[in-house]
Amino acid sequence: MNKYHRNWQNRYFKPGDLIIYTVLIAIFALGTAITVSGNKTAASVAVVTSDGQEVHRVDLKKVKAPYEFTVELGGGHYNTIRVENGRIRVIEASCPDQIDVKQGWISLPYQSIICLPNRLLINILPAQDEVEEIDGIAF
Amino acid sequence: MALRSRRKKTPLSVRRITWIGVFVSQALMLHGIERLLPVPQLAPGVKLGLANIITLVALSILPWGDAWLILLLRSFLGALLGGGASSVLFSLAGGILSFLIMSALLKYRHIFSTPAISVAGAFCHNLGQILMAGLVVETFNIFVYFPILVVSALVTGFFIGVISDLTVNALKRSRLTPVADDHH
Incomplete structure (x- = not known):
């Protein structure tokens, strides 16, 4: 040494x-x-927003059967989202960095998945915040 | 003040320009290697931060302005090589915050060890990126990511700090550094 x-x-x-x-x-x-x-709240609501518009809202604790859906932005840009009981993730996306896909599942209130290139946002809100509307998203 | 006066005394020699070029290319290469590694993306902004080695080494052996230039060059060139416009924002937000905190802490390196400075830099890098995400997307709670940011900064920052420390020592022994060894 x-x-x-x-x-x-x-x-x-x-x-x-x-x-x-x-x-x-x-x-x-x-x-x-x-x-x-x-995390103590009973429900957690996932809100999917695309280009400032809310496109999907679901209470994750009440999801019985898993399902998938695709959010299209136009110009060939898309994000495919999978929802299961208590959790949500992006499984496929057209963006180059794939950060949203790599992030995997989110399940806790206040967690977010953000895909900047496709202007997609997935937020999980606790139950008491459900009434709180998102005014808009600035990019 | 000490930094500024030293910088004036150091002419922009071929050797210094070469060091800037070498560091920028090494940072880009480390960035590329890191993209190949299958590290899970735990939160936006959390990563190994291999390119942080370059910032730390450059701050240790080059004038402040040169290290600054290296940071800006690698952020923009890194975006050209892959990532795109949004990655410049994130890269700069994290890079500038971590650069400022590390250069401030390096002035007191008699009380802070290199790994600890690196840990602080790693946390600020991740914090900068999370703050940028918070700016871009208004309804974004950054607190939920604090625990994971702290843990990842401790692990990766320490590792990066030890590597940087060994690199700086090797470079100093090589006598190739452009600035005379004075403040250790």
Whole structure:
């Protein structure tokens, strides 16, 4: 071992690091607290929005049989969405980055799937927020 | 101030231009390699961030302005190579935020270790992308992603930080760096 490996404790940990790690753990706790409090609601409603227009709305907890549907934007752009009991995902999309497909299933309130190229948005709202209408989406 | 005066003393030599070019091409290559790796997309913006090695190394051995230039060049060229216009927005939002926090923390590198700086940078990179998503799509709750962002930043950031640290040491020993080793 040369001299660059010997003092690895000092190289990879210095006192100030504690500040950084503490801040991150606080952010972790904050996010967890907000997510858990949102998850207590009985229902979760998935809202699918395409180019600012709501195209589909379903209470995920009440889905009996899985189903799929395709949202077309025109110009050959599309997203195919699969809905199962309690969860929703994009299974196929025309966008180049495929971020929405790779993201997989979402099931918790406040989770979102966003496909920027196709201007598609899937939001899960907790039950009490269901009355809260989305005014519009700016791109 | 110290940074600015050092930059003035360093002429835009062929060596510096070469370093900028080498770093930009390496960042693009790392970006390409990362796209090939089958890493699951846990949340928008969460990724390995291999190209962050370049930002960290460039900040450590090049003048501040050069590292800045490298960041901008790789964001735009990365979009040309694959991704598109929306990826420039995301890439820049994450890149600029992480660049600012890492350059600020690097001034105090006697109390912060390189992996910790890298972890902070990784979190800010992901945070920048999530914030951009929040800007683009108004009804978007970013808090739900905080836990996963923190965990992924800790794991990938530490890994990236150790690699960067070893790279900087190797480069310094090679005596090829354009700026004299002064602040360590």
